[in-house]
Amino acid sequence: MKSKLLVLYKREFLSYFNITAPYALLLTFLLLSGISAFYFENFFTRGQADLLEFFTFQPWLYALFVPAITMRSWAEEQEKGSIELLFSLPVSTKEMVIAKFLSAWSFVALALALTFPLWLTVNYLGNPDNFAIAASYAVSLLMAGGFVAVGVLLSSCCNNLLLAFILSFAGCLLLNLVGINLLIDYLPSWISKDLLIILKEFSVTYNFDAINGGLVKFSSIFYFLSLIIFSLAANTVIIDRKKVNG
Amino acid sequence: MESKKLKNSLPGLVLVYLAVGFLLLNLLANSWLQRFNFDFTENKLYTLSANSKKISAAVNKPIMLKLYFSKKIAKTYPYLLDYAARVEELLFEYQKFSNGKIRVETIELGPFSGAELQLVNDQLLGIPVEGTNEELYFGLAAISEKTKEYIPFVEPNKEAELERTLSAMIYKVATLDASKYAAELKSIAKREDYARPLTKFKELQSYTQTKYQVRTDALTQKLAKLKEDLAAVKTERANTDDQTAQQLAKDEELIKLEMIVTKAEVKAVKEELNREVADLEKNIQLLTIGIVPGFALMLGFMLWWQRKKSCGEPVAL
Numbered sequence: 001m002k003s004k005l006l007v008l009y010k011r012e013f014l015s016y017f018n019i020t021a022p023y024a025l026l027l028t029f030l031l032l033s034g035i036s037a038f039y040f041e042n043f044f045t046r047g048q049a050d051l052l053e054f055f056t057f058q059p060w061l062y063a064l065f066v067p068a069i070t071m072r073s074w075a076e077e078q079e080k081g082s083i084e085l086l087f088s089l090p091v092s093t094k095e096m097v098i099a100k101f102l103s104a105w106s107f108v109a110l111a112l113a114l115t116f117p118l119w120l121t122v123n124y125l126g127n128p129d130n131f132a133i134a135a136s137y138a139v140s141l142l143m144a145g146g147f148v149a150v151g152v153l154l155s156s157c158c159n160n161l162l163l164a165f166i167l168s169f170a171g172c173l174l175l176n177l178v179g180i181n182l183l184i185d186y187l188p189s190w191i192s193k194d195l196l197i198i199l200k201e202f203s204v205t206y207n208f209d210a211i212n213g214g215l216v217k218f219s220s221i222f223y224f225l226s227l228i229i230f231s232l233a234a235n236t237v238i239i240d241r242k243k244v245n246g
Numbered sequence: 247m248e249s250k251k252l253k254n255s256l257p258g259l260v261l262v263y264l265a266v267g268f269l270l271l272n273l274l275a276n277s278w279l280q281r282f283n284f285d286f287t288e289n290k291l292y293t294l295s296a297n298s299k300k301i302s303a304a305v306n307k308p309i310m311l312k313l314y315f316s317k318k319i320a321k322t323y324p325y326l327l328d329y330a331a332r333v334e335e336l337l338f339e340y341q342k343f344s345n346g347k348i349r350v351e352t353i354e355l356g357p358f359s360g361a362e363l364q365l366v367n368d369q370l371l372g373i374p375v376e377g378t379n380e381e382l383y384f385g386l387a388a389i390s391e392k393t394k395e396y397i398p399f400v401e402p403n404k405e406a407e408l409e410r411t412l413s414a415m416i417y418k419v420a421t422l423d424a425s426k427y428a429a430e431l432k433s434i435a436k437r438e439d440y441a442r443p444l445t446k447f448k449e450l451q452s453y454t455q456t457k458y459q460v461r462t463d464a465l466t467q468k469l470a471k472l473k474e475d476l477a478a479v480k481t482e483r484a485n486t487d488d489q490t491a492q493q494l495a496k497d498e499e500l501i502k503l504e505m506i507v508t509k510a511e512v513k514a515v516k517e518e519l520n521r522e523v524a525d526l527e528k529n530i531q532l533l534t535i536g537i538v539p540g541f542a543l544m545l546g547f548m549l550w551w552q553r554k555k556s557c558g559e560p561v562a563l
Contacts, residue, residue: 014553017546017549017550017553018553023542023543023546026542026546027539027542027543030538030539030542031535031538031539033538034531034534034535034538035535037534038531038534038535039531043531044444044447044527046325047443047444047447048441048442048443048444049442049443049444049445050442111542114538114541114542114545115538117534117537117538117541118534118538120534121530121533121534124446125444125445125446125447125530126442126443126444126445126446126447127442127445128442129287129288129289129442130288131286131287131288132286132287132288134286135284135286198273198276201272201273201276202269202272213287213291213292213328213331213332214285214286214287214288214291214292215283215284215285215286215287215292215335216283216284216286217279217282217283217284218275218279218282218283218284219272219275219276219279219282222271222272222275222279223272223275226268226271226272226275227268230264230265230267230268233264234261234264234265237260237261237264238261
């Protein structure tokens with residue numbers, strides 16, 4: 001079982017490097033990361049050796065970047081019909097789902113890892129709290145996992161690449177938006193404030209903002225992990241249904 | 247037909263169960279584990295020192311810690327928002343170690359929260375915000391049944407002493423036994439490591455500045471000397487006959503011209519300095535942002551090349 005998963009994973013992961021689009025996406029992600037770290041709020045006028053701006057912007061960057069990576073995972077297979085081939089193979093749905101998820105997550109992890117020059121620069125310019133930055137990177141990876149799981153799930157609902165991208169983008173954006181006050185201010189007033197606060201706790205931005213200073217809430221980690229697990233479970237259910245119904 | 251319908255509805259039901267399970271589990275986690283945190287900072291900024299823990303554990307009557315903060319008005323001051331978040335976390339730390347005796351409440355003082363504002367107006371210090379007629383409040387109150395203690399405004403530049411101040415407040419309001427906890431209160435250390443300035447960048451900046459300082463100094467010296475010359479020529483002209491005076495007047499014009507040139511030079515040097523300082527920022531930014539995609543491109547090229555060499559075809563199952 002392990003080796004089957006490994007073969008599937010390898011195939012999925014390497015497929016990202018066969019076409020040009022992921023490279024362009026990777027470049028865009030890295031450029032925007034750098035720009036967010038320095039320009040959004042002037043890094044030098046703030047004068048603090050940390051990556052606060054970079055991490056604050058990251059949920060929004062992922063909302064754009066991750067759907068573009070995950071849109072292919074199931075939608076393309078369904079568009080081309082190669083999913084029938086996949087179904088005929090002696091692998092369980094669970095293995096397929098996990099392989100698709102892990103490969104996309106690895107690609108996003110690679111992109112995240114390539115932002116290391118930012119970390120080097122703040123270390124050169126000042127004396128940052130590297131423990132806090134390391135923790136932020138770790139939770140950022142987990143957050144990316146949450147987005148990837150949602151993206152793969154929504155991709156399985158579509159049989160068209162563009163539709164998959166738009167749907168996943170909307171889903172990821174929604175996960176971000178419920179956490180910001182801007183949206184909450186515009187919601188009608190008959191929705192009770194308590195409900196809005198509860199709603200906020202289900203957003204990625206809320207759960208990720210708190211860790212920026214190096215303080216990681218257990219509930220945030222739980223949120224991201226459960227987001228991954230439940231999305232993958234739902235994904236398995238949907239693919240199983242497709243397998244049965246054809 | 248029947249069986250197909252069943253097959254279709256069953257996964258839908260499972261999906262609903264999954265969604266509900268996700269929501270419920272997270273609600274539980276949020277309400278029970280709200281204050282269950284891991285502090286990953288190098289110097290444990292969000293963790294109370296042992297002495298403060300002892301003090302908060304010794305509290306034996308209910309105490310209310312109230313943080314008054316105008317969050318909406320403070321939005322234009324990001325550092326203040328960060329600081330308020332840190333203060334709040336610290337307050338919750340006290341709550342965590344007090345066996346339920348200390349309670350924390352955050353109150354947002356907006357422009358229209360009249361009643362609360364009236365109540366605390368005598369104790370809290372509102373800082374007028376530039377450009378608006380609003381006042382920014384960022385105060386703290388420790389309230390027990392008998393006594394109240396206030397910090398009118400939590401000053402961001404006193405963050406190093408914050409924990410000591412808070413512990414002292416709680417200690418006072420809870421009327422703890424002075425002989426027992428005085429030593430603990432005294433030995434709560436100052437913390438200087440909240441701010442992490444860009445030291446190396448400032449060094450680079452000041453290095454550039456000193457480099458230009460030498461040039462400006464030379465120019466100002468020259469200017470002073472020219473002024474002296476001018477004065478000397480003027481006095482000389484007053485004491486001589488007409489013909490030499492004409493000659494001296496020409497000299498005077500020349501000196502004046504040179505002074506204008508030197509002044510322009512000083513200005514140019516200053517502009518150059520400003521430009522170089524700005525360039526310093528720009529170069530650091532461009533270098534960092536440029537290295538990132540550069541690495542990505544290199545990695546991509548290597549992978550592409552290796553794949554082309556090894557098979558040239560996508561990996562088949």
